Amino acid sequence: MKPIKLQATRVTPAVLLDPSRGVFKMYGRSSPENSMQFYEPILSALSNDIHGDKVDVRIKMEYFNTSSSKCIYDILKEVKRLEAKGKRVMVRWYYDEDDEDMLEAGEDYSDLLDLPFKFIEYHPNDQYQSRSA
Incomplete structure (x- = not known):
């Protein structure tokens, strides 16, 4: 399958x-009118097409609404399923140093799914901000 690249x-x-x-990377804001419609192709590709023995996940969200939260959970549930199939999974969860809510959201996902996350704090003025996750 071809890579999914969305601006x-x-x-x-x-x-x-x-x-x-x-490789799965996602960053920015998520508040689409229909979250399921946006995230469905991503979920489908994760559930059917990941090759190799490792999965590298990097998520750096500034904001997401409630319906997006459910979709992100579903994506991470697919990642957990891949881990259960024997793939080596690394989830990196980036959060703004001043955004406790985003850190807690990542901790909640990690706890709910029993999926180890690496939490990476960044400062909005860091060089990383200008590059993609």
Whole structure:
């Protein structure tokens, strides 16, 4: 399957999903009118097309609404399923140093799914901010 590459908009995050390399990156804001419609192709690709023995997940969200939260949970549930199939999974959860809510959201996902996360604090003025996750 071809990689999924989506540019960030005002209401949707940038996404890179490259099944052949086992890479999933998502960053930005997520508040689309229909979250399921936006996230469905990503979920489908994760559930069917990840190759290799590792999965590298990097998530750096500034904001997400309630319906996006459920979709992010579903994505991470697919990642957990891949881990259960024997793939080596690394989830990096980036959060702004001043955003306790985003850190807690990542901790909640990690706890709910029993999926180890690496939490990475960043400062909005860091160089990382200007690059994709």
